[in-house]
Amino acid sequence: MAELLEVHDVVAGYGNGPAILNGTSIKVRKGQIQCIIGPNGAGKSTLLKTICGILPIRSGKVVLNGEKIDGSQPHEILRKGICFVPQERALFPRMSVRENLRMGGFILDDRAELERRIDDVLDRFPILRERASQLASTMSGGQQQMLTMARTMIVRPDIVMLDEPSLGLAPKIVEQVYEMIKLLRDDGITILLIEQNAILGLGNADWGVVLDLGKTLFEGPAKDILADQRIQELYLGRKSKVA
Amino acid sequence: MSLTSPDATSPDKVDDVVAARRAYNEGLAATKREDRSWGFAIGFVILMAALPLLQFNWNANYILHMALYTFMYIAMSSAWNIVGGYTGYISLGHNVFFGIGGYISGMLLAGAGISTLITAPLAGLIAAICGVFVGLITLRVRGPSFIISSIALLMIVRILFDNWDYIGGSNGLSVPVTSLSAQWAKIPYFYAMLVIAIVTVIASYKIKHSKFGLGLRALSQDEVKAESAGIDTVTYKVMAFAISAFFVGMCGAIWGEYLSYIRPNIFLIILVAANMVLMCIIGGKGTVTGPIVGSILIIFFNEAVVWQLGFSAINILGTGIVMLLTLMLFPLGIVGTLAKKGHLPRFLDWD
Amino acid sequence: MTNAIQVLILGITLGGVFALMASGLTLIFGVMRIVNLAHPIMIIWGAFVAYWLFKLYGVDPIISMPIAAAFMFVVGLVLYKVVYAKEAASAKYSEMTVLLTFAVALVLDGAASTAFSNTQRVTSPFYATDAFIFGPIFIPTAQLYAGIVSIILIGGLFIFLQFTRTGYAIRATTQNRTAAGLLGVNVAFISLLTFAMGSALAGASGALVSFVFSFYPAKHWEWIAVLMSLVVLGGMGKLHGTIIGAFVLSIIAAFVGTYAGATWSTITFFLALFVILLVRPQGLFGDPIEGS
Numbered sequence: 001m002a003e004l005l006e007v008h009d010v011v012a013g014y015g016n017g018p019a020i021l022n023g024t025s026i027k028v029r030k031g032q033i034q035c036i037i038g039p040n041g042a043g044k045s046t047l048l049k050t051i052c053g054i055l056p057i058r059s060g061k062v063v064l065n066g067e068k069i070d071g072s073q074p075h076e077i078l079r080k081g082i083c084f085v086p087q088e089r090a091l092f093p094r095m096s097v098r099e100n101l102r103m104g105g106f107i108l109d110d111r112a113e114l115e116r117r118i119d120d121v122l123d124r125f126p127i128l129r130e131r132a133s134q135l136a137s138t139m140s141g142g143q144q145q146m147l148t149m150a151r152t153m154i155v156r157p158d159i160v161m162l163d164e165p166s167l168g169l170a171p172k173i174v175e176q177v178y179e180m181i182k183l184l185r186d187d188g189i190t191i192l193l194i195e196q197n198a199i200l201g202l203g204n205a206d207w208g209v210v211l212d213l214g215k216t217l218f219e220g221p222a223k224d225i226l227a228d229q230r231i232q233e234l235y236l237g238r239k240s241k242v243a
Numbered sequence: 244m245s246l247t248s249p250d251a252t253s254p255d256k257v258d259d260v261v262a263a264r265r266a267y268n269e270g271l272a273a274t275k276r277e278d279r280s281w282g283f284a285i286g287f288v289i290l291m292a293a294l295p296l297l298q299f300n301w302n303a304n305y306i307l308h309m310a311l312y313t314f315m316y317i318a319m320s321s322a323w324n325i326v327g328g329y330t331g332y333i334s335l336g337h338n339v340f341f342g343i344g345g346y347i348s349g350m351l352l353a354g355a356g357i358s359t360l361i362t363a364p365l366a367g368l369i370a371a372i373c374g375v376f377v378g379l380i381t382l383r384v385r386g387p388s389f390i391i392s393s394i395a396l397l398m399i400v401r402i403l404f405d406n407w408d409y410i411g412g413s414n415g416l417s418v419p420v421t422s423l424s425a426q427w428a429k430i431p432y433f434y435a436m437l438v439i440a441i442v443t444v445i446a447s448y449k450i451k452h453s454k455f456g457l458g459l460r461a462l463s464q465d466e467v468k469a470e471s472a473g474i475d476t477v478t479y480k481v482m483a484f485a486i487s488a489f490f491v492g493m494c495g496a497i498w499g500e501y502l503s504y505i506r507p508n509i510f511l512i513i514l515v516a517a518n519m520v521l522m523c524i525i526g527g528k529g530t531v532t533g534p535i536v537g538s539i540l541i542i543f544f545n546e547a548v549v550w551q552l553g554f555s556a557i558n559i560l561g562t563g564i565v566m567l568l569t570l571m572l573f574p575l576g577i578v579g580t581l582a583k584k585g586h587l588p589r590f591l592d593w594d
Numbered sequence: 595m596t597n598a599i600q601v602l603i604l605g606i607t608l609g610g611v612f613a614l615m616a617s618g619l620t621l622i623f624g625v626m627r628i629v630n631l632a633h634p635i636m637i638i639w640g641a642f643v644a645y646w647l648f649k650l651y652g653v654d655p656i657i658s659m660p661i662a663a664a665f666m667f668v669v670g671l672v673l674y675k676v677v678y679a680k681e682a683a684s685a686k687y688s689e690m691t692v693l694l695t696f697a698v699a700l701v702l703d704g705a706a707s708t709a710f711s712n713t714q715r716v717t718s719p720f721y722a723t724d725a726f727i728f729g730p731i732f733i734p735t736a737q738l739y740a741g742i743v744s745i746i747l748i749g750g751l752f753i754f755l756q757f758t759r760t761g762y763a764i765r766a767t768t769q770n771r772t773a774a775g776l777l778g779v780n781v782a783f784i785s786l787l788t789f790a791m792g793s794a795l796a797g798a799s800g801a802l803v804s805f806v807f808s809f810y811p812a813k814h815w816e817w818i819a820v821l822m823s824l825v826v827l828g829g830m831g832k833l834h835g836t837i838i839g840a841f842v843l844s845i846i847a848a849f850v851g852t853y854a855g856a857t858w859s860t861i862t863f864f865l866a867l868f869v870i871l872l873v874r875p876q877g878l879f880g881d882p883i884e885g886s
């Protein structure tokens with residue numbers, strides 16, 4: 001499988017503070033769901049922010065489809081095919097569901113096509129169609145997450161990056177969210193996601209990456225990561241059976 | 244099934260990872276100096292206190308005046324620092340308390356003949372009480388709204404005083420001039436301002452290193468979190484505001500008698516607040532010695548400009564340009580920038 | 595009774611002018627979370643442009659409006675590029691940014707004072723001394739024209755924000771800057787454009803102000819508090835709030851000014867600010883302030 005996105009040895013931090021990423025490298029393959037786990041402060045969110053251009057990198061490079069994208073602005077990177085859904089669920093609180101979806105298609109020049117896609121998405125998700133004129137701030141957490149992810153379908157990117165999609169949601173809603181993630185994957189979109197709930201994230205992914213100390217410490221098929229005893233002891237809270 | 248790390252140098256055994264993590268966390272910790280250069284501080288104070296000795300042999304009136312003026316601004320910018328630097332509330336109308344202190348003591352002097360040297364603490368106290376009332380209203384909002392309210396307060400007080408005939412309106416109050424000879428006239432005010440400056444700086448130091456100061460620092464970074472950590476943010480903020488007002492008020496009291504007149508267009512103009520703020524910023528907002536460094540620098544610079552070009556609108560232009568350059572290039576101020584780079588000399592490090 | 599109607603109309607026309615003056619301020623705050631303390635001095639710069647065009651070439655101040663607006667648009671562009679671009683990138687409210695605007699205000703004030711001194715000036719086009727008389731009601735023409743033009747401009751601003759793609763982008767950036775950036779809005783460009791537009795609005799309102807009030811460079815300190823009281827009353831960053839706030843306070847101030855004297859009219863705004871902070875700090879339409 002071709003490497004869609006490559007991150008080489010990236011060093012990055014916030015403001016003038018210390019480096020959070022200390023030479024991180026990952027490879028994202030097309031069509032997969034890849035999950036990044038690791039302790040707090042390891043740099044998981046920071047990594048996604050550097051990829052989508054919100055945070056500048058201090059050294060290293062980010063390559064998409066063979067093209068260097070580090071240093072580009074977020075809106076340029078979106079046009080190149082990477083859509084980022086941050087932890088804070090970036091919605092426009094005083095716009096309706098429909099208007100939020102319309103903003104989702106901001107970069108589409110064909111307005112007629114945009115309206116078609118909006119209707120298409122509303123058809124696929126009846127809960128959103130019911131609330132099409134409702135203000136985004138009045139919806140529940142789960143509905144907001146659904147709206148945010150539906151919005152990525154408007155723009156049809158190559159890669160969708162999700163920062164802790166299950167955060168703050170009840171288990172039943174989390175199931176629905178992961179159903180949507182699989183729908184995105186079936187639509188041909190490559191998924192890169194971060195999960196604190198390592199078992200949930202890795203359980204739903206094809207490939208897993210462990211980020212710690214600002215670097216990639218381990219990577220491999222998601223099932224293997226879950227089964228590895230060192231990972232279990234370091235990150236999943238199980239004591240090693242070998243004394 | 245064994246997973247390998249992509250990087251051959253990364254630890255892959257459990258114990259190695261845990262050890263590496265501990266080392267990483269330690270690398271992020273900040274360090275603090277413990278020993279203070281008391282010798283320098285005491286030496287500096289003695290040197291300043293001895294300045295008037297020059298008066299025996301030479302006419303050092305200009306030097307005494309500049310020193311006195313500098314002590315006053317050291318006190319005022321240190322006081323401002325308590326609210327603007329430690330607590331994070333930028334007050335751009337802080338000289339309201341300068342005016343209140345000046346007028347209270349001025350009226351006592353004009354009416355009852357009591358020197359401000361005696362009434363200054365009372366004036367400061369009244370300014371502090373005003374600070375409590377004002378603070379209870381304006382400290383309810385953060386950020387931009389607070390800043391605006393401080394400017395609005397200054398404007399309100401200016402208009403009120405300009406139109407209040409009992410205290411002289413826009414002509415202000417004249418107070419009796421001291422009966423000391425020209426050689427010794429400045430001396431009492433010199434020492435008064437020196438004492439106020441010393442007390443203010445000591446207070447600033449003590450606050451910074453106290454539980455109170457820690458609480459202020461917490462609320463300056465995130466007020467909601469500080470509140471939920473059990474800090475009574477309202478009391479802390481208002482107290483900081485009142486303490487600050489106290490020192491600024493005392494300066495106003497002494498300055499009024501020194502000038503021998505007290506007018507709104509001297510005490511209540513925005514340039515005074517701008518100077519307080521600028522001195523604190525250029526020195527280092529939130530540090531103990533920053534306001535001292537900043538005051539000396541700005542007063543020096545101002546004098547040089549006035550010497551060359553006279554006092555005019557150029558002063559405002561100059562102050563603005565200096566503030567702009569400082570904020571854009573050295574937002575942490577001299578002391579702050581040096582501290583961050585690790586080059587802060589011991590005699591300036593009291594944080 | 596007729597006196598009251600006259601004062602009311604006066605309040606409304608002044609409300610229009612103040613609303614226009616404050617609109618640029620609100621716009622800039624909404625998009626960049628910058629409280630532009632230099633906004634009122636930019637209004638005065640705009641007033642000077644109109645004043646000199648009138649004095650030297652006899653250009654009517656209302657005709658000068660687009661020229662003043664264009665001039666201040668450029669000034670805003672330069673200021674943004676030189677001073678604010680770095681700060682605006684982080685776009686979180688920060689005290690440092692406000693201090694930056696304070697410094698800019700001092701610089702613009704000092705420059706104007708040095709160049710033109712602090713004498714009071716006013717532009718006096720031919721209608722400055724006229725008045726419309728409807729029966730017992732007496733409305734100075736200057737005030738009326740200024741009010742009407744302001745209201746038209748504000749209407750234009752609203753249409754721009756609601757119905758154009760750029761306006762959409764501006765509104766999105768106001769509501770959630772990160773999300774807007776992630777959805778393809780060039781947030782840096784929008785910030786630049788908004789700042790320049792806000793400055794242009796300041797310039798335009800300055801041209802109007804030049805024949806409604808007498809002005810001098812130092813007057814901007816007074817106007818900061820006045821304009822800010824409107825913005826705080828309406829709710830920081832909410833344009834409709836600012837406009838409503840402007841009309842409400844101007845009408846009240848007009849009545850206070852008529853029955854208690856002109857000095858107290860200005861104090862109305864300052865006192866109103868304090869009352870708002872005491873009673874409802876987030877203003878009429880603002881988002882509730884955390885912890886209050």
